[in-house]
Amino acid sequence: MDKLKEQIKQVKSLYQWPDQKPDIMPEVNGWFTGASAAVLKHFIQGLKPRFIAELGSWTGTGSTKFLLEQAPDSHILCFDHWSPNVDDHGNGGTTTYAENDPELLQLPKIWDSFIYNTWEHRNHLTPIRAKTPTGLESVKPYDLPVDLIFIDADHSYEGVTRDIMMCYENWPNAQLTGDDYTWDSVKRAVNDCAKKLDKRVIFCHNCWFFTDEIAFEVNF
Secondary structure, three states: OHHHHHHHHHHHOOOOOOOOOOOOOOOOOOOOOHHHHHHHHHHHHHHOOOEEEEEOOOOOOOHHHHHHHHOOOOEEEEEEOOOOOHHHOOOOOOOOOOOOOHHHHOHHHHHHHHHHHOHHHHHHEEEEEOOHHHHHHHHHHHOOOEEEEEEOOOOOHHHHHHHHHHHHHHOOOOEEEEOOOOOHHHHHHHHHHHHHHOOEEEEEOOEEEEEOOOOOOOOO
């Protein structure tokens, strides 16, 4: 327990929360389905994770909020660049935007909105503001006991593959899960990574996860 407290203390040093909550009207748009909620709740209850890593957080009102509320005893690591620059978005080139797309209009406030929306949970949340390869590399030296990972960042085949393999390299014993298995690029990457890692893929609508089991029962 003392070691875990020290690891939490170390990871908290990676981000200094501001003294005051941002004085804004926050953006609240997010994407989170009942299928992802059911899968994550199942693993939270079963694993009682010490650390949870979320790749892709946006405004913090979707999966981030769910993880924070469902796992109050876990420390949540949120990896996202929260960039106001449209060129940094688009799911690795898999998404195009119309000029007045509501999603683009959120970008100038996306970072402050995340801080605003997660403010009450800052005691057990550390945002890692970087693109996922950089962010994952930056926490590697801390040897954090991450037990659960939810991947919902770059949706390109290359991006999903990179994120899965880097997460596995960092935390080979963590439960890997992710969103948007219904996207062809995501599905191909997840399936190919499962073959490389000798895992089986289970999916519930849009949400996927890896297992070593031949048969796997989930009670939702």
